[in-house]
Amino acid sequence: MLKKKRVLVAMSGGVDSSVAAALLVEQGYEVVGATMQVWDYSKNTCDVSEGFGTCCSSIDVEDARAVADALQIPFYVINCEEPFYQYVIDDFVQNYLQGQTPIPCVHCNGFLKFKYLLQKMKELNCDYLATGHYAKIKRSPSGEYQLITSVDTWKDQTYFLFSLSKEVLPYLMFPVGDWEKPRLREYAEKKGLPVARKKDSTGICFIGKEGHGAFIRSQVGKDIPGPLLRYPSGEKLGEHRGIFYFTYGQRKGLGVCSDRPLYVVKIDPSNNAVWLGEEEYLFSRELKIKNVNVLGRIRKGEELKVKIRFHHAGAAAEVCDVGEAFWSLRFKEPQRAITPGQAAVFYRDSQLLGGGWIC
Amino acid sequence: MLIYGAMPDFRCLKEKGRIFLDHNATTPLAQCVMDKLLEWAKVWGNPSSIHQTGRAPKALLREARNAVGDFIGSHPLEVAFTSGGSESNNWALKGGYWTQKAKDPRRQEVIVSAVEHPSVMKAAKFLEDQGAKIIKVPVSREGVMDLDFYESALNEKTALVSIMYANNETGHIFPIPSMVKKAHEVGALFHCDGVQALGKVTVNVQSWGVDMASFSAHKCYSLKGCGVLYIRKGLVVESLIHGGGQERRRRAGTENTLGIASFGEVAKNYKDQVSSFYEKVLALRKRLEEGLKEFVDGVEIIGENQKRVPNTVGVILPSGVYGESVLMNLDIEGFSVSTGSACSSGSSEPSATLTAMGFSRQEAERSLRISLGWGSTEEDIQEFIIALAKIIRRLKSL
Structure with a gap:
């Protein structure tokens, strides 16, 4: 008899990764569960009260353990606090201090789940690493591994996976990529998984109710005030507490009165200024990206679907220049709030081809 | 099964x-415990009750206390049952320190080894926050305690010494009897965490000469949730848990009869x-x-x-x-x-x-x-x- 293939499943304690583990057990794999403990919930902002769905609270670790017990699989908590701090938190804070709006989940995937945990997977003599991401891996006729959007297009999380290296794809499994969320919950219910009715986690796992600004402040230790300027005139409208409280396209909580609705149209770290202006100034066609990761063939001049934030439907854009350091793209239609620090991710139909960080 | x-x-x-x-x-779990669990569970009365329902559980406690006392080389009445090793260690450190300080306010120093169990280390930290001075005796890479350091650390301000008999991670045995003598020369109390010694080497608290010693039932084939603090006759230690008059007014709370009976049973069968x-x-x-x-x-x-x-x-x-x-x-x-x-x-x-x-x-x-x-x-x-x-x-x- 062939030896069963062994899979390490990253279990967050949420319903998606719990179902992923259950499906693999059902499919006959030898499954080992692991939770990455990324944040010391006892000493920081994380709050373990009900409804605050995080991947770092002890409640979630205990939920994951309960699911592993129900599935009768080995389960381990792997401490990732140090690498999480190094690769995710530090970068998050630095990005905001530079006037950008970062996506920590991409780094968590790239540096922790699919690097650190991948190493653990090999150490535990597993053949694959599985997660509860809504994404699919497909092998093309030519044998190339491709990252494909999930069946549930609303839940699709490929956007957060654009930075994965090509080499890791053959080791990955995304068992829930073929599922639609409502069916997945039904399945969890049917299987009697203890987390079947647990709320979905939303937002960034280590940011509490007070928002990212308060988090950055707690890390930096102080506010860093600067001017609020009218775009494009430069007229000073007031003071702000720090550029890290703001994001492009933001309208609420600006702290100024105006007869017309004003938006954050520019954040300038060089003079610590936040520029406010009418919505029209938020639209543009051009963008430049750096640290581009390529997972599929892309030709210069090709028109692709490009997403500039997680909840962006994607829009047609031409790849104008593919340089060593930077790529430039041009959208067919102007896009609202192209935000530095976010990622531009390219798709051809349902295949993710790559992406880079918006400058 | x-x-x-x-x-x-x-x-x-x-x-x-x-x-x-x-x-x-x-x-x-020891088979001799397994065999008697149901029998003990049926004795559900409160050992402190005056009425007859309390007699059988009281008898269980008495037998267990005799057996455990015999096992560790003490008089039965020197055995105070607790919830486990951690409680015993906490009690010994806090109670020992408070008692000493009440007698002589200058006694503010507590000596522990650098390799104690967290229940000793954290209790010591707690005392430090209360104003105690904590001195940690180094242990070498080879597992040897620095006895010169220990002796020079002892003085008339030492309230309490707490050193484990055997280390839980490496198994190293420390020279308790000679360390006790030195501590007593300066009037300090000596507590020994004996949790990892019991059942592995012959334990005799009297020949160790210690004032207090901690033991845990589940480290010795008995049920969890039960431990012992040996308190030398004549020594009155401030309580950690206040309330009823159980354990000769030293440790309040209705006794864990099952756990205690299991410890006694193992002590009886295992001693030889x-x-x-x-x-x-x-x-x-x-x-x-x-x-x-x-x-x-x-x-x-x-x-x-x-x-x-x-x-x-x-x-x-x-x-x-x-x-x-x-x-x-x-x-x-x-x-x-x-x-x-x-x-x-x-x-x-x-x-x-x-x-x-x-x-x-x-x-x-x-x-x-x-x-x-x-x-x-x-x-x-x-x-x-x-x-x-x-x-x-x-x-x-x-």
Whole structure:
């Protein structure tokens, strides 16, 4: 008899990764569960009260353990606090201090789940690493591994996976990529998984109710005030507490009165200024990206679907220049709030081809 | 479902399909306890009651106290039952310190070793926050306590000394009787955490000469949730848990009759087995250590040539291999061992004991603790060595 293939499943304690583990057990794999403990919930902002769905609270670790017990699989908590701090938190804070709006989940995937945990997977003599991401891996006729959007297009999380290296794809499994969320919950219910009715986690796992600004402040230790300027005139409208409280396209909580609705149209770290202006100034066609990761063939001049934030439907854009350091793209239609620090991710139909960080 | 450990004279439960080599964490239940559990459960009265319902449970306690007293070499009335080793240690440190300070306010210093159990370390930290001065006696990489340091630390301001008889991670035995003498010369109280000694070596608190000593039932084939603080006759220690007059007004709370009865039963049946345990387990450990050295290149046995309890082997694995990964691999293959570190509880800090002994963080992360017990067999050891060698070879090839 062939030896069963062994899979390490990253279990967050949420319903998606719990179902992923259950499906693999059902499919006959030898499954080992692991939770990455990324944040010391006892000493920081994380709050373990009900409804605050995080991947770092002890409640979630205990939920994951309960699911592993129900599935009768080995389960381990792997401490990732140090690498999480190094690769995710530090970068998050630095990005905001530079006037950008970062996506920590991409780094968590790239540096922790699919690097650190991948190493653990090999150490535990597993053949694959599985997660509860809504994404699919497909092998093309030519044998190339491709990252494909999930069946549930609303839940699709490929956007957060654009930075994965090509080499890791053959080791990955995304068992829930073929599922639609409502069916997945039904399945969890049917299987009697203890987390079947647990709320979905939303937002960034280590940011509490007070928002990212308060988090950055707690890390930096102080506010860093600067001017609020009218775009494009430069007229000073007031003071702000720090550029890290703001994001492009933001309208609420600006702290100024105006007869017309004003938006954050520019954040300038060089003079610590936040520029406010009418919505029209938020639209543009051009963008430049750096640290581009390529997972599929892309030709210069090709028109692709490009997403500039997680909840962006994607829009047609031409790849104008593919340089060593930077790529430039041009959208067919102007896009609202192209935000530095976010990622531009390219798709051809349902295949993710790559992406880079918006400058 | 029940299979028994190898020794016919003292049997304990064994997990089917698994090899348990983590007896310093807990021990399998003794068969003699298993046999009587239901009987004890039926005696559900409150031992403190005046009416007749309280008599049978009271008798259980009395018998257990006699047996445990006999087991540890004390008078039964010097035995105070607690909820376990951690409570006993907390009580000894806090109660001992408060008592001493009440008698003489200048006595504000507490001496512990650098390798004590967290329940001693954290209790000491608590006292430090209350104004005590905590002095930690260094222990070398080889597992030797710095006795010169200890002696020079003792003075008329020393309230209390708390030193473990045997270390939980490395098994090293410290020279308690001679240390007690030195402490008493300056009028300090001496507490000994004897949790890892009981059942492994002959324990006699009177010959140790200590004022207080902690023991735990579940480290010795009994139920969890029960421990003992031995308090020398004539010594009055401030209570930790206030309330009713149980345990001769020393420790409030209705007694854990089942746990206590189990401890008593083991004490009664086990007392005369300690020396055969010692020999049997020491022979197994020698096999284990020889096997480790033969099949695992670059392995270091911590303080190999120092006096140790017979069942414990602390090792530093060859470089490039994480203890935690080895533990998980072994677990998947059906072996229960532990790392020297507290990783399993979610902490990223490597073993405080090993780093205090001078091992680097990297070395401490490569530590593994193998602790044998009554159920351990020669086959267990052989299978373990084969599995470990294979795992390490694979990990090193990654």
